[in-house]
Amino acid sequence: MPEAKLRWIEDELAALKEQSLFINLRTIESPAGAWMVVDGKRVLNLCTNNYLGLANDPRLVQAAKAALDCFGAGPTAVRTIAGTLSLHRELEQAMAEFKNVEDALYVQAGFLANQAALAPLVGPEDVIFSDRLNHASIIDGARLSRAKIIVYEHNDPADLEAKIKEHLPQYRRGLMVTDGVFSMDGDLAPLDQLYEVCERYAVLTMVDDAHGEGVVGRGGRGIVDHFGLHGKFDVEIGTFSKAFGVVGGIIAGKKLIVDYIRQKARPFLFSSAVTPADTAACLAAVHALSESTELVDRLWQNTRYFKGEMKALGFDTGQSVTPITPVMLGDVKLAKEFSRQLFERGVFAMALGFPTVPKGLARIRVMVSAALTREDLDFGLEQFKAVGRGLGVVG
Ligand SMILES: *Cc1c(COP(=O)(O)O)cnc(C)c1O
Numbered sequence: 001m002p003e004a005k006l007r008w009i010e011d012e013l014a015a016l017k018e019q020s021l022f023i024n025l026r027t028i029e030s031p032a033g034a035w036m037v038v039d040g041k042r043v044l045n046l047c048t049n050n051y052l053g054l055a056n057d058p059r060l061v062q063a064a065k066a067a068l069d070c071f072g073a074g075p076t077a078v079r080t081i082a083g084t085l086s087l088h089r090e091l092e093q094a095m096a097e098f099k100n101v102e103d104a105l106y107v108q109a110g111f112l113a114n115q116a117a118l119a120p121l122v123g124p125e126d127v128i129f130s131d132r133l134n135h136a137s138i139i140d141g142a143r144l145s146r147a148k149i150i151v152y153e154h155n156d157p158a159d160l161e162a163k164i165k166e167h168l169p170q171y172r173r174g175l176m177v178t179d180g181v182f183s184m185d186g187d188l189a190p191l192d193q194l195y196e197v198c199e200r201y202a203v204l205t206m207v208d209d210a211h212g213e214g215v216v217g218r219g220g221r222g223i224v225d226h227f228g229l230h231g232k233f234d235v236e237i238g239t240f241s242k243a244f245g246v247v248g249g250i251i252a253g254k255k256l257i258v259d260y261i262r263q264k265a266r267p268f269l270f271s272s273a274v275t276p277a278d279t280a281a282c283l284a285a286v287h288a289l290s291e292s293t294e295l296v297d298r299l300w301q302n303t304r305y306f307k308g309e310m311k312a313l314g315f316d317t318g319q320s321v322t323p324i325t326p327v328m329l330g331d332v333k334l335a336k337e338f339s340r341q342l343f344e345r346g347v348f349a350m351a352l353g354f355p356t357v358p359k360g361l362a363r364i365r366v367m368v369s370a371a372l373t374r375e376d377l378d379f380g381l382e383q384f385k386a387v388g389r390g391l392g393v394v395g
Helices: 004-018 058-071 079-083 086-099 110-121 136-145 157-170 191-200 255-264 266-270 276-291 294-313 332-344 374-390
Strands: 035-038 041-045 103-107 127-131 148-152 174-179 204-208 235-239 249-253 324-330 362-367
Touching: 041 374, 058 276, 079 266, 086 103, 086 235, 086 249, 086 276, 103 110, 103 255, 103 266, 110 136, 110 174, 110 204, 110 235, 110 249, 110 255, 110 266, 127 136, 127 157, 136 148, 136 174, 148 157, 157 174, 157 191, 174 191, 191 204, 249 255, 255 266, 276 294, 294 324, 294 374, 324 332, 332 362, 332 374
Parallel strands: 127 148, 127 174, 174 204, 204 235
Antiparallel strands: 035 041, 103 249, 235 249, 324 362
């Protein structure tokens, strides 16, 4: 028995298990390639955010090794004291060029990038207009800014406008923030329409393109590129942990804004810089994407094929227009059982339930990757068909 003051934690954990919401960690023992070793078993990887197969690309691994030899293991300082390496600046410039923005700031994670960007731009006298389905890191960043948070309906420019009209007059300034690609459903924010509304009321605009960078837009240049809104959006948040295959966050946009965030952002001022090896690997990823669209093209070919076949099998893949492919199952117990049976058959695809997705909308989320061959995809489809029929999900 735990101490009396800790017993409530036992009760909470028991409740999670009761509701099938307890998270069991699977352990990975290989690179996140098309196939990986998970809990000792070789399985098809339909589960990581390694959209382009860059995570174990030899060019990235080589760049990381060279940076270790040249700069050592860690920077041992925050960026603003003695932690800014030439590599960090090179990466920021390469990323600004790739995304066609004036400047960019590299931080430790996409999660932190939202905290870093929001608090300097809005405070207690201001209002944030936030999409109902925005990522947790936006929600937390918004809370830390202490601005008033007004939620508008998902991907609904008319509701955004109504909320702006109603609330903006009570505040000093407003900021609209949205995911670019929504990570659980794979749908796109109507960025052009949201921008138009915000322009009309001089509301600042910010988009978190974590699942769009390296995926949508020309050669993976992101959602702002997809909508042709260059120079219009004030701030673009991104991550190097998904399509780019490494780690770290990026704040990109107008130079004036990036300059200001560099002075004010607490995760940038008070937490150490990203390691040389990670930074060099990110730089190699940006170079790889700047040089060729081959990986992005293959990602989309694979996506079209996989989704088409899943629909033909009778699965509900929701609203997705990106490689994120939710397989809607509804009940979290069913989703977990589906995932377990897939795993037994050699397919790694995780079930997602509350709080990652709303209650009653549990699903398996398949992440299509350029690393997968046609044979791999066919193997995955075969197992989905077998498990889906066995559990009565499809006929
Ligand atoms: C994954 C994700 C993040 C977090 O990025 P990390 O680099 O993994 O911290 C932030 N925002 C969105 C929309 C994401 O999907």
